[in-house]
Amino acid sequence: MNVVSVMAHQDDEMHCLGTMLRCRARGDRLWFVTLTDGSKGFVQRPDISPEEAARIRHEEMSALAAELGAQYINLRGPDEFLYDSPDVRMEVIEAIRRTGAHLVFTHFEQDYNADHTTTARLVRHCAMQSSLPVLPTSTPPLPEHPAIFMIEPHGPFGFVPTHFVDISDCEAEKVRLLGCHRSQEEAMKATAGVKAGFEEQCRRRAAYWGAQAGCAFAEAFVPMRARGAIKPFRVLP
Ligand SMILES: [Zn+2]
Numbered sequence: 001m002n003v004v005s006v007m008a009h010q011d012d013e014m015h016c017l018g019t020m021l022r023c024r025a026r027g028d029r030l031w032f033v034t035l036t037d038g039s040k041g042f043v044q045r046p047d048i049s050p051e052e053a054a055r056i057r058h059e060e061m062s063a064l065a066a067e068l069g070a071q072y073i074n075l076r077g078p079d080e081f082l083y084d085s086p087d088v089r090m091e092v093i094e095a096i097r098r099t100g101a102h103l104v105f106t107h108f109e110q111d112y113n114a115d116h117t118t119t120a121r122l123v124r125h126c127a128m129q130s131s132l133p134v135l136p137t138s139t140p141p142l143p144e145h146p147a148i149f150m151i152e153p154h155g156p157f158g159f160v161p162t163h164f165v166d167i168s169d170c171e172a173e174k175v176r177l178l179g180c181h182r183s184q185e186e187a188m189k190a191t192a193g194v195k196a197g198f199e200e201q202c203r204r205r206a207a208y209w210g211a212q213a214g215c216a217f218a219e220a221f222v223p224m225r226a227r228g229a230i231k232p233f234r235v236l237p
Contacts, residue, residue, distance in 0.1 A: 001102040004031040004146070006095075006123050008082060008107065008115035010038045010061035010074075011181040014202055015151040016105040018167030018174040019219045020068075022237035023103070025170075030070035031099040032061060035092065035119050040079040042183065044190045054079075056183050064180035073098065082115040084122055090137060092126040097139035101130070101146040103235050108222060111153035123148060124226055131228075145228030147235040149221040152205060161220035164213035165236055171206055171217040175199045 003023040005013040013020070013032060020030050038057030039050035048056075058074055065072035073095050077088060096104070106123040107116040129135050131142040153159055167174065178198040179185065185197045194201075206217035213220075223230055 010057040019165040021170040036079040037076040094137035096130040108150040108153040148224035148229035163221040166215040168216040
């Protein structure tokens with residue numbers, strides 16, 4: 001199975017990476033797709049040029065993907081200014097086709113960042129279109145609509161998960177891998193209202209969801225309620 005994280009930014013995979021590790025352990029292939037270039041990610045450092053910021057974040061995401069033997073596709077849209085447009089849709093369709101996606105993780109439809117919610121809307125539409133020959137790209141259409149699960153947003157307002165994956169055995173490895181995003185670790189710790197790195201942010205959320213599901217650490221998901229994205233069989237590990 002091809003398992004694909006389609007997110008706005010490099011590091012947004014933080015709330016599905018443990019599940020992706022479980023997928024990898026069962027023999028799945030992993031892919032990471034980001035829709036923006038991450039060039040505004042150094043939120044406290046306007047002295048770092050957008051070009052330099054994008055370069056650093058591409059390297060960090062590439063390093064994480066390489067550790068997992070995963071492929072990384074960076075669509076390099078404008079960070080913080082991602083809009084749904086015909087060109088962006090065709091790029092997302094082509095990226096989803098290239099991955100041969102069976103299972104997609106993406107953002108929840110309500111989140112604090114407009115790039116996140118735009119990405120969720122694009123995935124809803126483009127995952128469906130990825131299997132339609134009427135929209136040709138350089139890769140042939142997918143044979144099937146992929147399953148789609150939405151991750152916990154930052155500040156889970158309105159997020160009522162129905163699917164939980166026990167990540168207790170790989171939680172430490174997940175946190176270690178997220179350390180690849182070194183620049184964002186520093187940026188988050190310096191941001192008012194966040195003040196926590198990946199370890200603290202992910203561990204306390206995973207422990208909370210784990211308490212609901214009866215395990216030490218869990219990741220929580222909402223299936224995308226769209227025809228084709230819902231499957232009549234088990235997809236998550
Ligand atoms: Zn983000």
